[in-house]
Amino acid sequence: METTLLAVTAGLAVALSCAAAEPAPGTQMGPPRLDLLKDAKICSDGAGAYYLTGTAGTLDKSGKPDFDYNRGAPLWKSMDLKNWECLGFAWDRAAHFAKGKPKIGIWLDWSAPADRIDGLLAQATTTPGLYRIGADWYLLCAMNGQNIILQKSTSGKAEGPYDDFAYLVTRGGHPSFFIDDDQTVYLVFADAWIARLKPDLTQLAEEPRPLRPAPAADPGGGRLTLGDSGAAMFKRDGRYGVFAPRWRVRDGKPSHDAVLWLADSVFGPYRETAVALQGAGPVSVFRDAAGVWRAVSSQPGEPRLWPVPDAP
Numbered sequence: 001m002e003t004t005l006l007a008v009t010a011g012l013a014v015a016l017s018c019a020a021a022e023p024a025p026g027t028q029m030g031p032p033r034l035d036l037l038k039d040a041k042i043c044s045d046g047a048g049a050y051y052l053t054g055t056a057g058t059l060d061k062s063g064k065p066d067f068d069y070n071r072g073a074p075l076w077k078s079m080d081l082k083n084w085e086c087l088g089f090a091w092d093r094a095a096h097f098a099k100g101k102p103k104i105g106i107w108l109d110w111s112a113p114a115d116r117i118d119g120l121l122a123q124a125t126t127t128p129g130l131y132r133i134g135a136d137w138y139l140l141c142a143m144n145g146q147n148i149i150l151q152k153s154t155s156g157k158a159e160g161p162y163d164d165f166a167y168l169v170t171r172g173g174h175p176s177f178f179i180d181d182d183q184t185v186y187l188v189f190a191d192a193w194i195a196r197l198k199p200d201l202t203q204l205a206e207e208p209r210p211l212r213p214a215p216a217a218d219p220g221g222g223r224l225t226l227g228d229s230g231a232a233m234f235k236r237d238g239r240y241g242v243f244a245p246r247w248r249v250r251d252g253k254p255s256h257d258a259v260l261w262l263a264d265s266v267f268g269p270y271r272e273t274a275v276a277l278q279g280a281g282p283v284s285v286f287r288d289a290a291g292v293w294r295a296v297s298s299q300p301g302e303p304r305l306w307p308v309p310d311a312p
Contacts, residue, residue, distance in 0.1 A: 032074030040303035041129035073128035178233040192231035214269035230282025273311035
């Protein structure tokens with residue numbers, strides 16, 4: 001029988017300090033809103049502060065949330081994981097373009113998401129996440145859920161501002177970094193593909209490969225996967241862990257759960273565990289000030305936190 005971890009939800013109070021007017025439906029103006037945030041990611045600075053970012057939502061002309069259009073990567077700061085101070089946008093497309101043509105020309109391209117039947121052009125910074133690597137801060141994000149771009153803080157601070165640094169992958173989306181004990185940095189993206197980066201982080205050092213479950217190959221010749229797009233990797237007690245989202249039927253209803261896989265080496269093969277975060281969808285993971293690994297739900301709205309349990 002599958003053992004499922006019930007959500008331990010932490011209420012995250014909204015403490016918006018951005019003094020700006022409420023954006024009107026159909027526009028991208030105004031401050032970012034926690035109730036219009038998805039794909040949330042939290043990063044600790046190691047000194048007691050936490051930074052939250054994710055895909056910023058706007059309101060379409062009918063007043064419904066729209067995540068295919070936004071100004072950039074939103075940013076909040078907290079000292080307790082409960083009260084969040086809005087810092088505006090760590091990367092603001094309008095402000096960036098006002099300075100001139102971007103270093104990475106891909107930002108000028110507009111494309112329609114495949115699931116948009118209306119064919120409208122879209123431009124959004126999707127699934128952004130902050131990382132502190134050495135003494136520097138980086139912002140890893142996708143454009144329109146595909147192109148993966150790395151940006152670097154020009155101030156050396158988490159608050160930025162950030163400027164284009166490297167163009168890593170043309171397709172796949174849902175990027176995250178995994179930093180091993182030896183400080184090797186890996187890009188994890190799409191439905192659990194992985195590639196090691198060069199030490200200067202400017203490009204991949206190898207061809208991407210999929211993280212495989214055990215057994216490593218499908219006898220039918222196909223490729224087995226850990227789950228859907230949006231895998232998150234971490235390492236605890238010498239073992240590599242991956243949360244991969246997967247649709248399941250629970251009590252007669254579909255549920256997008258985050259399933260935990262474990263392996264003894266970075267490339268696997270990975271063993272599925274009985275740990276699943278119900279309804280979390282793709283999650284991100286971080287380590288808090290007490291050393292506890294936590295998972296953050298990707299679902300729209302104020303972020304939900306789970307402690308990462310030990311697998312049975």
